[in-house]
Amino acid sequence: xxxxxxxxxxxxxxxxxxxxxxxxxxxxxxxxxxxxxxxxxxxxxxxxxxxxxxxxxxxxxxxxxxxxxxxxxxxxxxxxxxxxxxxxxxxxxxxxxxxxxxxxxxxxxxxxxxxxxxxxxxxxxxxxxxxxxxxxxxxxxxxxxxxxxxxxxxxxxxxxxxxxxxxxxxxxxxxxxxxxxxxxxxxxxxxxxxxxxxxxxxxxxxxxxxxxxxxxxxxxxxxxxxxxxxxxxxxxxxxxxxxxxxxxxxxxxxxxxxxxxxxxxxxxxxxxxxxxxxxxxxxxxxxxxxxxxxxxxxxxx
Amino acid sequence: xxxxxxxxxxxxxxxxxxxxxxxxxxxxxxxxxxxxxxxxxxxxxxxxxxxxxxxxxxxxxxxxxxxxxxxxxxxxxxxxxxxxxxxxxxxxxxxxxxxxxxxxxxxxxxxxxxxxxxxxxxxxxxxxxxxxxxxxxxxxxxxxxxxxxxxxxxxxxxxxxxxxxxxxxxxxxxxxxxxxxxxxxxxxxxxxxxxxxxxxxxxxxxxxxxxxxxxxxxxxxxxxxxxxxxxxxxxxxxxxxxxxxxxxxxxxxxxxxxxxxxxxxxxxxxxxxxxxxxxxxxxxxxxxxxxxxxxxxxxxxxxxxxxxxxxxxxxxxxxxxxxxxxxxxxxxxxxxxxxxxxxxxxxxxxxxxxxxxxxxxxxxxxxxxxxxxxxxxxxxxxxxxxxxxxxxxxxxxxxxxxxxxxxxxxxxxxxxxxxxxxxxxxxxxxxxxxxxxxxxxxx
Numbered sequence: 059x060x061x062x063x064x065x066x067x068x069x070x071x072x073x074x075x076x077x078x079x080x081x082x083x084x085x086x087x088x089x090x091x092x093x094x095x096x097x098x099x100x101x102x103x104x105x106x107x108x109x110x111x112x113x114x115x116x117x118x119x120x121x122x123x124x125x126x127x128x129x130x131x132x133x134x135x136x137x138x139x140x141x142x143x144x145x146x147x148x149x150x151x152x153x154x155x156x157x158x159x160x161x162x163x164x165x166x167x168x169x170x171x172x173x174x175x176x177x178x179x180x181x182x183x184x185x186x187x188x189x190x191x192x193x194x195x196x197x198x199x200x201x202x203x204x205x206x207x208x209x210x211x212x213x214x215x216x217x218x219x220x221x222x223x224x225x226x227x228x229x230x231x232x233x234x235x236x237x238x239x240x241x242x243x244x245x246x247x248x249x250x251x252x253x254x255x256x257x258x259x260x261x262x263x264x265x266x267x268x269x270x271x272x273x274x275x276x277x278x279x280x281x282x283x284x285x286x287x288x289x290x291x292x293x294x295x296x297x298x299x300x301x302x303x304x305x306x307x308x309x310x311x312x313x314x315x316x317x318x319x320x321x322x323x324x325x326x327x328x329x330x331x332x333x334x335x336x337x338x339x340x341x342x343x344x345x346x347x348x349x350x351x352x353x354x355x356x357x358x359x
Numbered sequence: 360x361x362x363x364x365x366x367x368x369x370x371x372x373x374x375x376x377x378x379x380x381x382x383x384x385x386x387x388x389x390x391x392x393x394x395x396x397x398x399x400x401x402x403x404x405x406x407x408x409x410x411x412x413x414x415x416x417x418x419x420x421x422x423x424x425x426x427x428x429x430x431x432x433x434x435x436x437x438x439x440x441x442x443x444x445x446x447x448x449x450x451x452x453x454x455x456x457x458x459x460x461x462x463x464x465x466x467x468x469x470x471x472x473x474x475x476x477x478x479x480x481x482x483x484x485x486x487x488x489x490x491x492x493x494x495x496x497x498x499x500x501x502x503x504x505x506x507x508x509x510x511x512x513x514x515x516x517x518x519x520x521x522x523x524x525x526x527x528x529x530x531x532x533x534x535x536x537x538x539x540x541x542x543x544x545x546x547x548x549x550x551x552x553x554x555x556x557x558x559x560x561x562x563x564x565x566x567x568x569x570x571x572x573x574x575x576x577x578x579x580x581x582x583x584x585x586x587x588x589x590x591x592x593x594x595x596x597x598x599x600x601x602x603x604x605x606x607x608x609x610x611x612x613x614x615x616x617x618x619x620x621x622x623x624x625x626x627x628x629x630x631x632x633x634x635x636x637x638x639x640x641x642x643x644x645x646x647x648x649x650x651x652x653x654x655x656x657x658x659x660x661x662x663x664x665x666x667x668x669x670x671x672x673x674x675x676x677x678x679x680x681x682x683x684x685x686x687x688x689x690x691x692x693x694x695x696x697x698x699x700x701x702x703x704x705x706x707x708x709x710x711x712x713x714x715x716x717x718x719x720x721x722x723x724x725x726x727x728x729x730x731x732x733x734x735x736x737x738x739x740x741x742x743x744x745x746x747x748x749x750x751x752x753x754x755x756x757x758x759x760x761x762x763x764x765x766x767x768x769x770x771x772x773x774x775x776x777x778x779x780x781x782x783x784x785x786x787x788x789x790x791x792x793x794x795x796x797x798x799x800x801x802x
Contacts, residue, residue: 321644
């Protein structure tokens with residue numbers, strides 16, 4: 059919900075009039091706002107900076123040199139070691155994570171979009187009840203479901219497989235909620251009517267017309283789901299036993315718990331963690347464009 | 360079925376202590392296998408084995424090459440308490456646990472009261488292997504029973520004193536041999552600007568090791584019920600001793616293995632550590648700048664000339680309830696923990712310190728260690744390993760006990776309460792946790 063209000067707020071907060079009135083705004087309040095923003099930006103960026111710096115150092119320098127500045131540049135050596143350790147299992151984990159997150163988030167977005175759209179645009183008995191149940195689902199933490207899911211998956215012999223992580227990931231109650239709210243306000247009934255008059259089926263109308271109008275919401279759902287699958291930890295912990303199925307978070311975590319025994323792992327965990335956030339940043343940057351475009355086209359209409 | 364099994368599990372938890380014929384109690388589970396029979400299976404067998412030891416795959420490969428008819432598939436995960444135990448328990452609940460699993464000594468009892476383990480005493484080879492192991496490690500897997508064996512010991516963590524020989528020498532401080540001398544040395548080290556050791560408030564195993572050395576016994580199981588005594592004489596003695604050191608600011612309390620902790624050792628702020636054999640590796644990896652300046656001495660004693668050592672850590676390989684291949688599983692577990700080739704490989708890949716008497720004389724453990732100024736440090740630990748009290752038993756709800764003691768210790772460090780009060784509280788909550796789980800407690 060916060061995402062929705064924030065994105066809508068951004069469109070309303072049209073830049074041009076703000077600028078023309080700028081002279082009247084006190085320099086002080088603007089400065090204060092900038093200061094607060096600056097502090098928070100630093101607050102969020104410093105850990106990433108630290109991680110980056112740490113991943114360029116060798117094990118000795120890590121402890122003995124200043125934490126926020128470079129020592130000897132060992133980044134590529136570290137990456138090389140990381141990739142070769144354990145027969146390149148790290149790379150496998152990275153691919154697994156990308157697989158789980160992309161496939162899971164795509165399917166989750168499609169299902170959530172369809173479900174939310176149906177809830178917004180069709181009237182049927184039990185609609186509100188159904189919606190409320192979904193809303194209730196938003197409140198249930200994923201960790202609470204992991205154990206029951208494990209027992210279920212054991213019954214059908216699907217634990218310790220790709221499916222064990224993928225199937226639960228394609229459900230996104232929050233996505234359904236967001237899609238419904240967004241579809242209700244951004245897809246005009248008239249357009250659907252027009253589609254019907256032109257002879258398009260409901261499915262076709264949805265995929266050719268409605269999806270486009272809902273893009274900003276769908277991209278948001280995708281991003282949210284992508285990030286939550288990428289960071290999902292407890293589910294793989296419960297479900298997976300074979301190292302070749304691990305996603306990156308779980309793999310790095312299991313290395314991290316073995317530092318006592320294998321000290322070299324410290325640099326691998328650090329370098330590995332740094333590399334593992336790169337795909338997230340890429341996903342954000344790429345999708346942000348869609349997101350903005352979608353918002354822009356919405357505001358013109 | 361699941362409910363039924365749960366009820367059975369609780370029932371067996373109550374009974375298992377009494378049922379010294381152990382194996383027969385397991386016959387009620389749904390696996391249908393006769394656990395008492397430790398006979399070879401027909402045909403080729405593939406065993407599932409879960410362990411978090413780095414490099415274990417390579418060791419298992421050695422076995423697989425030599426034993427085409429008993430193949431072992433390794434599965435892995437994080438350190439036991441960091442997640443793998445949780446998944447063992449869920450797998451047991453779902454009835455699809457692996458055949459074998461790595462379990463640390465202090466967690467074995469929890470698995471046993473949940474009826475998660477096969478009694479390996481059914482296998483002749485296992486019973487015969489007792490003689491190969493350091494006596495106290497065998498005590499850890501029999502769990503205080505007279506004819507139950509619930510795992511094959513893998514490694515051990517005999518404790519000694521790591522210290523900065525260079526700084527001790529420069530400041531004319533003698534290496535303490537008793538706890539009294541240790542305190543005197545601590546005062547001198549403090550005057551010279553350092554701390555003699557780091558006291559762990561997060562990992563209660565260090566403190567338990569001290570109690571173990573003092574002949575304390577936190578848990579006893581007489582076959583009917585558990586007796587909990589976290590505050591018996593030796594425990595109080597140890598708690599009071601460390602309380603004094605804390606009150607006088609003679610020891611540091613960094614959380615172990617954090618950057619802070621590494622820094623304290625690397626920069627020479629802390630001059631020693633009462634730790635286990637694997638601690639050698641923690642120091643050398645955490646404090647690389649101090650290479651060559653460390654030595655190892657036997658643990659300080661309560662009585663001059665005493666010969667007693669504590670233990671910190673160590674694990675076993677257990678066979679989970681429901682396996683169809685008890686015989687093959689124990690065969691593999693025995694090979695893994697007694698054969699010289701496996702022990703050497705485990706030692707080089709993951710610094711595993713063996714639990715067999717023979718293992719203490721592995722060639723890889725006979726060499727001088729450069730980081731410790733060329734000292735043959737493993738000689739000290741081999742001696743310590745023989746001096747550990749064989750009767751120390753862990754309780755079945757250690758996670759909770761550790762958490763409570765740790766909470767109390769952390770408060771004690773900041774001046775709220777004492778170590779002894781922490782133990783008293785943990786004592787009460789441990790008893791109520793046991794009772795809440797339907798585990799009988801003796802008064």
